Amino acid sequence: MAGDQTPQPSGGSDDVPSGAGQGWTALGYLITGMVFWGFIGWLVDQWLDSGGIATGIGVVLGMAGGIILVVRRLGTPT
Amino acid sequence: MDIVAAVSGSTAAIGYGLAAIGPGIGVGLVFAAYIQSTARQPESSRMTLPYVWIGFAVIEALALLGIAFGFIWAGTA
Amino acid sequence: MFGQANVLAQGEAAFPPSVEDFYLPSILPWGAHDSYWFTKITAMVWIAVGILIIFFLASYRKPQLVPTKKQWFAESIYGFVRNNIAVDMIGHAGVRFAPYFTTLFCFILLTNFFAILPFFQISPNSHIAFPAFLAVTSYVLFIYAGIKHHGAVKFIKNSLIPPAPWYILPLLIPIEFFSTFLVRPFSLAVRLFANMFAGHMLLLVFTLGGFAMLSSNAWLAPVSVLSWVMTIALTFLEFLVIVLQAYVFTVLTASYVQGAIAEEH
Numbered sequence: 001m002a003g004d005q006t007p008q009p010s011g012g013s014d015d016v017p018s019g020a021g022q023g024w025t026a027l028g029y030l031i032t033g034m035v036f037w038g039f040i041g042w043l044v045d046q047w048l049d050s051g052g053i054a055t056g057i058g059v060v061l062g063m064a065g066g067i068i069l070v071v072r073r074l075g076t077p078t
Numbered sequence: 079m080d081i082v083a084a085v086s087g088s089t090a091a092i093g094y095g096l097a098a099i100g101p102g103i104g105v106g107l108v109f110a111a112y113i114q115s116t117a118r119q120p121e122s123s124r125m126t127l128p129y130v131w132i133g134f135a136v137i138e139a140l141a142l143l144g145i146a147f148g149f150i151w152a153g154t155a
Numbered sequence: 156m157f158g159q160a161n162v163l164a165q166g167e168a169a170f171p172p173s174v175e176d177f178y179l180p181s182i183l184p185w186g187a188h189d190s191y192w193f194t195k196i197t198a199m200v201w202i203a204v205g206i207l208i209i210f211f212l213a214s215y216r217k218p219q220l221v222p223t224k225k226q227w228f229a230e231s232i233y234g235f236v237r238n239n240i241a242v243d244m245i246g247h248a249g250v251r252f253a254p255y256f257t258t259l260f261c262f263i264l265l266t267n268f269f270a271i272l273p274f275f276q277i278s279p280n281s282h283i284a285f286p287a288f289l290a291v292t293s294y295v296l297f298i299y300a301g302i303k304h305h306g307a308v309k310f311i312k313n314s315l316i317p318p319a320p321w322y323i324l325p326l327l328i329p330i331e332f333f334s335t336f337l338v339r340p341f342s343l344a345v346r347l348f349a350n351m352f353a354g355h356m357l358l359l360v361f362t363l364g365g366f367a368m369l370s371s372n373a374w375l376a377p378v379s380v381l382s383w384v385m386t387i388a389l390t391f392l393e394f395l396v397i398v399l400q401a402y403v404f405t406v407l408t409a410s411y412v413q414g415a416i417a418e419e420h
Contacts, residue, residue, distance in 0.1 A: 019245065021410025025334075026131050027138065028342065032334040034142055037326070038150075041129045059146045063139050065326040070135035072317050075128045 020047025022074055029073070030066040090148040097144030104137040157257040170367035172359040177352070179279060182419050196279045196404070203265045203279070207258075233257050236405065243415070244409040252412055255296065259289065264401040270354055271393050278397075281351040283344065290344035301415030310415065339411060343404060350400045354393045360387040 041058020046053065085092070122134045133147040180186055183193040216230035222230060236257040241249035266285065270278035277287050301310040315331050316324065365382035368375040 021407060021413070022127075022131060022232060024342070025410075025414075027133055028338055029330065030135060030138055030142055032142045032338050033330040034146055036134075036329055036333050038146060042334045055150045056147065059143065059150070060359060061326065063143055063332065065323070065330050067139055067329060068319060069130045069317055069327055072319055073132050075132040075135070077125065 012047075021034070027072045027076055029069045030063065033062035033066030033069065034059050037065065088152055094144050094148040097148075098141055101141035101144070102135050104140075105134060108133045108137060114127040172356060172363055172364050176359060177355070179277070191326050196277070196282060197276060199269050199277075200266065200279050200285065203262060203269070207261050207265065220283060232261065236260050240347055240402075240405055243371070244406065245413045249409065249413075251254040252296075252300070252409070256409060259293070259408065260401055261406040262291065263404055264398065267351060267397040267401055270351060270397060271358075271390050278351045280347055281355045283348045286344040286347040286351075287336055288405070289347070293343060293404075293411065294340040295409040297408070297415045300412050304416040313417075314415070343407060347400050347404055348394055357389055358386060358393065361389060 019069040029057070038055055038059040041061075043054060044054040044058070108130060112123075112126060115126055160179040178191065179195040181188075181190040181192070181194055181197060184190060187216070209224075211229055214225040218226060233253070236248060237253040240260075241256050243249075245252065263280065266279045268278075269275040270281070284411075298310075301314065305313060314335050315328055317327050317331060319327055361382050365379035365386070367378040368382060
């Protein structure tokens with residue numbers, strides 16, 4: 001149709017990170033948070049001999065941190 | 079009663095397989111909804127993308143927790 | 156069936172392919188064992204570098220207003236990387252980085268493409284050293300760009316301290332540090348390496364599997380045809396992976412540069 005222009009993606013230049021980069025960033029935050037604090041928890045486990053409980057807590061905390069980071073860095077509407 | 083069938087190997091792997099079903103469907107739904115809304119109203123894509131990432135993070139967290147717990151408590155039962 | 160005898164006679168190329176199959180025999184000195192200074196892999200990297208330099212020099216030797224075919228090709232590659240990657244991701248500031256992105260994209264695309272090119276048949280990127288060095292280059296680039304744009308202190312502060320209340324910062328800063336400065340180069344390198352490694356392994360499994368079934372017994376022999384058909388299908392899949400990985404590597408580098416020089420948000 002002649003008068004039917006496809007809408008330009010608005011702005012188009014300065015502040016648009018593309019989807020692929022953001023996706024990897026999000027996944028990276030989640031995995032890093034989990035692995036890093038899980039590792040700290042594992043060290044605590046080795047120290048206190050608590051049978052995986054501290055690792056579990058560390059993983060959950062790290063995951064919470066990862067989610068907070070994703071929300072703060074990517075999930076704020078611009 | 080005799081044991082008719084037995085599973086050897088890691089049962090944690092089976093557990094993770096089950097645990098991955100939910101997040102798999104969930105992540106699929108999030109991106110399906112995003113693609114559909116972008117197709118219907120392309121201008122809204124910028125507005126909805128942050129919420130896509132929030133939803134994705136929260137759902138994907140479940141899958142990642144599943145794999146982590148599978149490893150942590152693999153040998154205890 | 157001389158091909159079968161050929162492959163199976165070599166001994167090392169017997170059916171379950173292993174990591175050993177990625178270490179090709181030495182060229183200089185010819186056929187020496189445990190000498191990896193100049194192998195087919197090294198030769199391929201030099202060939203790739205040579206092709207790229209000669210191609211771009213030759214196609215820009217006499218630039219014309221109405222481009223020749225060669226010039227059009229070179230310009231459309233550069234234009235694609237500049238407009239669809241650099242400017243799209245970074246904005247106007249991205250034009251400065253476009254030459255690096257183009258070089259990166261072409262080099263990865265060409266070296267990846269060796270994986271399915273007859274007589275080359277293996278990608279240099281299926282050895283971790285090459286993706287690792289490319290990743291290190293990109294890593295240095297985005298840190299340098301960030302420090303140059305913001306100054307060291309502000310760059311570190313921007314990339315390490317997320318906008319969050321102070322009491323969860325101790326939880327978040329280590330995660331930020333890990334994901335920005337450690338996971339990024341690692342995942343760049345490993346993603347490219349693993350894709351090329353797995354691709355080559357997959358083709359090996361189906362090709363050699365065909366030979367293995369052909370020589371095992373009469374019932375399995377017809378199935379080997381199926382295996383080779385799969386090889387052809389997987390070659391097309393491999394082509395898709397090749398282009399995609401070159402694109403993803405470049406896009407992620409661009410996205411890291413964008414993150415490094417972005418204003419605080």
